[in-house]
Amino acid sequence: MKFLDEAKVYVKSGDGGDGVIAFRREKYIEFGGPDGGNGGRGGHVYIRAVEGLNTLIDYRYAQHFRGRKGGNGAGSDRTGAHADDVVMKVPVGTQIIDEDRETLIADLDEPGKEIMICRGGDGGYGNANYKTSTNRAPRRADKGWPGEERWIWLRLKLMADVGLVGLPNAGKSTFLAAVSAARPKIADYPFTTLHPQLGVVRLSHSEEFVMADIPGLIEGAAEGAGLGTRFLGHVERCSVLLHLIDGSQADPVGAWNTIRHELSEYGAGLAERPEILVLNKLDAMTPQAKASRIKALERATGHQVLLASGATGEGVPEVLRTVMNVVSEARKKK
Incomplete structure (x- = not known):
C-alpha cells in the first residue's frame, strides 16, 4: 500500500x-x-x-x-x-x-x-x-x-514512541528490520527509504514500543535539500529520538552536528527531545577506530554513546533496553 x-x-x-x-x-x-x-x-x-x-x-x-x-x-x-x-x-x-x-x-x-x-x-x-x-x-x-x-x-503524524534519525545510509532501515517485523527496503545507496516505516519492538510479553524510521536527513534539509524535513512531523510525537551514526565514516561528530542542526531548524521541540546516541555498524570498525570515534563523540556531545550493529545484532539488546527505560519513564509522566 x-x-x-x-x-x-x-x-x-x-x-x-x-x-x-x-x-x-x-x-x-x-x-x-x-x-x-x-x-x-x-x-x-x-x-x-x-x-x-x-x-x-x-x-x-x-x-x-x-x-x-x-x-x-x-x-x-x-x-x-x-x-x-x-x-x-x-x-x-x-x-x-x-x-x-x-x-x-x-x-x-x-x-x-x-x-x-x-x-x-x-x-x-x-x-x-x-x-x-x-x-x-x-x-x-x-x-x-x-x-x-x-x-x-x-x-x-505517525504515533510512535521512538523516532529513528540519522544521515542517509546510517543503517536505520537495517536496524528497524533487525528489531521488529517491519521489512523496509535496504540497499547500499542513499535515500533507500522514501517514506516513513513503522515497526513494533517487543522486548517481552509486557514491554513493547513503536519505532518510526524516517528518510535520512542531509545538510540543508531544513531548506528543502534531499527529501527536506517533510517527514520530520512523524517523529514530533515521539518520546525519544534514537540517533544512529554510521561508525564506518571518518567524521561521526560532523554527522551528529548535521542532524542536530536540522532538528533545531525544523523546530517543534525536536532538538529538546531525549536523544540516545548509537554508533552503528560496529562490525565495520576496527578496535582502534571504535575507541577513537566513541571518545570523540562523547567529548562533542556530552552523552554516553552506545555501540550496535544492525546487521549482526551485536549490542542491539542493550540499545533496546536503554530505549525501553526512557519510553517507560515518558509514559509514566503522561
Whole structure:
C-alpha cells in the first residue's frame, strides 16, 4: 500500500429537508386546519480516528464527501427523515487543518476520537408550525437550511514512541528490520527509504514500543535539500529520538552536528527531545577506530554513546533496553 501523509479534501454536510404546506381533509371534520410537517435534518460529516490504518491513501482519489439531504415533511404533521451521517475514517495521529494550511482544527491523537467537521442543515418548518389564533390557515413553509461546506487538509503524524534519525545510509532501515517485523527496503545507496516505516519492538510479553524510521536527513534539509524535513512531523510525537551514526565514516561528530542542526531548524521541540546516541555498524570498525570515534563523540556531545550493529545484532539488546527505560519513564509522566 502506498504511503500518503497529506491530502486535501472537500466536505459538505447535507441540506435540511423542506417543510410543506398541507391541510387536513377528513370526513366528518368540519374545520381541518394546517398539518404540514417539518423537514428532516441533513447528514452531518464526522472525521474519526480508527486503529488499523497508517496512511491517508484512501483520500488520494476520493476527495469529495457530501452528506445527504434530509427528507421533506409531509401532511398529517409528518416530519421528514433525518439523513444518515457521513463518517470519514482516518489513521490515529491525523491532524485536521483549515484550507490556509496553518489553522489547526483538531488533532485526532487517540483511537475513537472524532470531530463533527460539518453540521447538517436543519429542516424547514411546515405550515402547521405557523398556526396561531389569528392565522388559522397559514400558507407558509420554509426551505431546509443549507449544510456547511469547506476544504480541509488532512495531515498524518505517525504515533510512535521512538523516532529513528540519522544521515542517509546510517543503517536505520537495517536496524528497524533487525528489531521488529517491519521489512523496509535496504540497499547500499542513499535515500533507500522514501517514506516513513513503522515497526513494533517487543522486548517481552509486557514491554513493547513503536519505532518510526524516517528518510535520512542531509545538510540543508531544513531548506528543502534531499527529501527536506517533510517527514520530520512523524517523529514530533515521539518520546525519544534514537540517533544512529554510521561508525564506518571518518567524521561521526560532523554527522551528529548535521542532524542536530536540522532538528533545531525544523523546530517543534525536536532538538529538546531525549536523544540516545548509537554508533552503528560496529562490525565495520576496527578496535582502534571504535575507541577513537566513541571518545570523540562523547567529548562533542556530552552523552554516553552506545555501540550496535544492525546487521549482526551485536549490542542491539542493550540499545533496546536503554530505549525501553526512557519510553517507560515518558509514559509514566503522561
